[in-house]
Amino acid sequence: MLVDIITWPPLFQLVIAPGLVAALVIVIFILWFERKTAARVQMRIGPYHVSPRIGGGLQLIADLVRYSFQEIIIPKAADKPIFIGAPLAALVISLLPVVAMPFTTVPKYYPIPMDYSLLIAVALSTLSPIFIIAAGWASNNKFSIIGGLREAFVITAYELLIVITALAGGVAVLSYNLTDIVVAQKPFYKWILFTNPIAALTMFAAILMATSGFPFEIPEAENEIVAGAYTEYSGLMYGINMGAAYIKRFAYSLLFTLIFLGGWLPYEPSSGLIHGYLIPLVIVLVKSTIVMAIMSFLRAVYGRFRIDQALDGAWRIFIPLALIGFGIALIEAYLGVYA
């Protein structure tokens, strides 16, 4: 009985896995991985002294403890309710798309009715940037406002990209039901990553842009505008802000895994809680962690683009690529590849 209540999908997915708890664990791992990878490539060691035996694995937890004991300073000129509310809302809302994602074929474990889940997940994922802009505006600081404006500029470029490329997956299968999309990719070579690599690449780059991942870390460019929209935040609020971007990236990479990497395939869910719900969930989590790790690796390779370069790339290169990907999906649907 208690197990039924805990694993009631809408609650379980938002709070435990892949929601708040699992997302926090994975984000802490990814942050550590990002710092270690960048250090490895750049001939350094990275976090080390907190726990030398596991390569500084506890560094992020130490950081978290430090953040939670720091004083939260609210500037006099700031708009208080929005200043406090915006990052919290951004954190919660960036987790919301998780509720619209199925992790099994068993209808009992669907969090919501599934027929248009892809559309709902994409729609929910586009809500959170407005709060970053609001946070920048409420801080009443020139760096924050510039950071918020840059976020607004980047949104206009990437949001369309994510929507077009995510829907390309649905169009190829002729269904906006994420379960159908995953089940249609059953043999290994039918993953949409392989049949439509252009859309996959474009969505990958768009996710990096959306979450200010490294080549596109424009809204919070450290050496230009302090910390962008988060300049005035301190203590735990700063930690929440930094974590929110990664949690958003996590939600996007779950979506990426479901659409392009075949979700819980090659495993086939059967009946029962463990075989029908938890094992496919863990498979999806592992796949999306790998996607996030690849994104983190890019931090070590690329420098930051200027905002004009990033916008130029988005409008002149990636949007045509996304449209080509959409066209490929239409052709696949016409030829009945996934019929």
Add this chain to the structure above:
Amino acid sequence: MPGKVVYKKTPKPRFLDAITGNLGAILIGLKYFANPNRLTMKYPYEYPQLRSNYRGFIVLDMKKCIGCMSCARICPAAAMKMVKVEVEKAGKKKQMPFPVINYNRCIFCGFCVDVCPTEALYHIPVHDVVYTNMEDMVLDLEKFQEKVESPSVKEGVPVRYLFDPDKGLVKVPIKEGGGEE
């Protein structure tokens, strides 16, 4: 005659340059990810092997000193001062000036060592000594004659940076006998 102005044209990027450039960057990153060459010196556990002529802390050899005061005069930071001490020389007691140093002021320029006519002052290859208060940094005549010990040398491993034709700069630990691994 002014030099002739030459306009250099940057070559136009070809169509595939964006793809090959990105792939090349990622491949180099993967190469270093698989086979990292870490240069970071874990300082208290490793320390740089300094050459014998390193311009570190200064030590006085009192037997060689003739009390000419050149070192105190040339010191640009006024870190060195002379003190008068009674010594026996050739059976006679007489007062003679000797240098003492104040490391609060010393800038380790080495002028005193250069100017010393009898080589009574010399450098030792030690640079990382910690004093707990400022009074300890003013050395008296007895302390000035002792060789200061580096705290990292006691527990650390000496390392040296060498140039490797394949990997570039590499960090090499040095064995106690003086050879390199």
